[in-house]
Amino acid sequence: MADETTDQGPVTTLATPIRLDFDFTPGVAQSKFLRGLERGEFHGQRCSVCGKVYVPSRGSCPTDGVPTTEDVLLGNAGTVTTYCVVNVPFAGQSIEIPYICAQILLDGANLSFMGLLQEIPTDQIRMGMRVEAVWVDESDLTPSLASVRYFRPNGEPDADYDTYKEYL
């Protein structure tokens, strides 16, 4: 008698979707950052040894290994230190391509973070461009980065390369 399972050959691939939901405990320093976002403000922390300002702060300075206890309110504007234009689709992507993924150094901060840049064609973005955060409506503010809709050019002249080159 023919063995039907053999005749059909091996099963080569089986898709098994995985879903992960997890809880995140932000801790003291990140809670301050998140509460700031809830008010439409960027809050960071300064290291008492090197004086560098981290945003968001993880509660300690990675260089000096000391707790960062001094809270700093940062401005709404910053400088694009570098960027790329994302034009590749992938599973779970939440933003329409192409989009500009920029490293943004907020005024008064010493560490850039990744931000979405809009209201500018993707071929006109430049290193050194001055940008500002655009927030969601006040009633929609939450303790989450979803409170920042995106960044956009604020019309100021580009920052000089020398002012941000140490942040690359």
Next chain:
Amino acid sequence: MAERCAVIGVGQTHHKAKRDDVSIAGLVREAAKMALADADLTWSDIDAVVIGKAPDMFEGNMMPEIYLAPALGAVGKPMFRVHTAGSVGGSTALVAAHLVSSGIHKRVLTVAYEKQSDSDAMWALSVPQPFAAPLLAGAGGYFAPHIRAYMRRSGAPDYIGRMVAVKDRKNAMRNPYAHLHLADIDMKMVEDSMMLWDPLRYLEACPSSDGAAAMVLAAEDAVSGNYPPAWVHGMAMRSEPTMFAGRDQINPQAGRDCSADVYRQAGVTNPREQFDCAEVYVPFSWYEPMWLENLGFCDLGDGWKLTESGATAFDGDIPWNASGGVLSSNPIGASGMLRFLEVAMQVRGQAGEHQVDGAKLALGQAYGGGSQFFSMWVVGSAKP
């Protein structure tokens, strides 16, 4: 190093987009059996097994070492799993070498793999995090801004990346195990390929590969095999935080420290002069000039000039990635080990068509994460 350690067997799979003829166990076994045969040994000769791969989330297979222990003959023996992101293949080899150089084991089998066709690495590398905007688009999205920053800092012309993309694919034509065999590759083909993460084009990025690499490492009194051993002259690993104020993302401190350490152990003071070749983790074309500078093969800002001069080409004075490198085969977890393995093949004289004539001393390098993990070794045909 207390005891001398040598590579006495190497094995690798034919790297492909999809190896649906084998399971993960079949894939790693293929490379391991080849390494054992090269060392003229059998499973029972092995004292311990060290395995590495990139994040488990890639294939959705938690702690695969548990299921792979019997496939790798590790039952009843010590087995270690290593993980340091993309550099893992290198650091896995180093953990295995430490077990030999420390005098604990005589013969250690080390294996690394990735089965990217089973996985969705882009998704796994782009999982939304509560403290960052959901912008990350895989490894390319992370590294492209740093590449742009390198171009600005060094003043490199934009065709340098394309030159690397062509050079490594041409080298791959000499390597039967390479995933990509693009016979017609040229500057125009790279330029015409799709812009994925501006300034990075499709053909300036590594492929997604299924593949595995394996090596047998042995103490001096346990050397065997079909080719002369490749002696380990130095090994080092370094890490640094992903983010800190003043971090140089283009030329990371951890990479500079790691190479300084491994060069000191191997007595290397002029890498370009003393090494006959190097296999360096270049997943995106521009990382060749960036790592040329980071590894001290030239002065800061001059990496692109070295690439442009042809020095790193197969017929140059310091061939980089004669195998075709990560740009031609990228089974992520194995990619770092392939760098280490390929330089061992070079100094053993077993690299076939991509053999660098008379290679005696060579550098293998791997990096991972956001350029925050580095692992390196120096191997030579002479005893250290």
